[in-house]
Amino acid sequence: MYYFGVDIGGTNISAGIIDGKYKMTDKACTPTIQGRSHKDILEDAAKLCLSLAEKNEIPLDKINSVGIGLPGLVDTKKGKLIYANNLSFDHIDIIKEFKKFIDKPIYIENDANCAAIGEMMCGAAHGNKNVIYITLGTGVGAGIILNGKVFRGAFGGGGEAGHMVIMAEGELCTCGRKGCWEAYASATALRREGRIAAAKYPNSEIYRLVDGNIKLIDAKTVFDAADLNDEVAMEIIDTYSKHLAIGIVNLVNIFQPETVVIGGGICAQGDRVIEPVNNILKEKVYGGVLKTKLAVATLGNDAGIVGAALLFKNFD
Template structure:
């Protein structure tokens, strides 16, 4: 059995785990990176974290066949360079070269959403499928395409940024500076904004009761109230599902995945989201009325572990 380390890099925490070739995590741990001390300090932190998970699994560094890293931002996988990751201060940083000075083995780095897409396709909800789309609905909207079994990275690794396809010209302002991006309508952040607007217009709705109970509006508020039969909440959830589905239809018409795997915090709504999105996608995908080849829409199954497992998958071939 070969063992790998998957490192899931985030601005708030870096997670790492020992992953075996069947995609199972043996042990995992996390650290808060020293972001303010710069790129080298973060790299050292990751090295120590890798040492720590090895010790936890009673393994030596030599027992690890390879280490894969999943980073936010733009990553040039071919060169091993994190081109730009704002939250961590990485700018044109050759992670593979620098990490290789501390620990030499098979190393690779990829964009985090792409890694999650690979992990989900190999070991999660997309197993045995060659063409898949992974969508994460969190603070933003991330996408990862697996085309013929491989990550679609595009020129200099800048793909894919499916969250920034325009679904409404001149629409809501997006975090990227553009207007009308899918992310501005389908992220958890957008859902919270849509829920807040519904509360302001309908202060008598159950949405307000739940928000007051929780002390805030979250990505769960509308789904919970809709489940209890609140008509205002049902409208919020229906509209939100339509936004999610609109992006999926656009991307499906271009790439035609066999399956669309939805992850991220909002995906925890489960069938309340998946069933609604499925209905709309079935209706609007190209050719859907004549041929029955619309992609299956499912909730991603690896949850928060997709990042670690996917990063480890980078070095499994």
């Protein structure tokens, strides 16, 4: 048997086929294009799936199911997307609408939860049952799996780790409140600090790397400047690591997972992010003995597709 997995994001729609051993056979993607209707986006997703099946000569009766990851609040039982700030539609019955294109059992889930499932089943947390997946990108997303089940709270919206407050009256967050972890640990936060520092220190490598065009600075620029032994950049990364670690310490103290998996753009930095955070974790974790493993996502951008394809296994 084969399984379709779809990952609908604000930027791209990705789809893949996994086989009975949960290995990705093939994948494809197409731009989401902001502002389009749910019908157009779901039709594109279905077309991607069908073209993958055709290209790999897999007949549709060999396809078991379709899993769809969505960026926002998802009612998995009713099959509805409740809210997504990256898409121009909500309160849509995704399962009913997608069945118009592919008449198979359809499952939907939040995208960070899909990535957590993917990493638990086939990636950095393989063999674990208590896993926290954190994605560090534009924002900070999280997927929490406890005893093999996705944690979503009593009303479906739990597990928003990015919006735990780590600094009273701190930086403004995209959610409108102040001091959220996301406002300190996202790639956007690192970019913000890089730009502020470059404006203040025109002799820094951060400033030089973009020839003074501060708008070009992103999170990677700060890491690149640190590679050149730029003290300003190194200090920003040091502070960033501390803030990232505070949130992880909080999560480890509450949930004591076997593994915390770091995904998203920042995870491309690998040990440069993992090592300092792990050192802080060892020092700050409650009880003084760190048993939780901190790991970089091994499936990369495929985690969401693989996790979505595996939704038929039921992680509730």
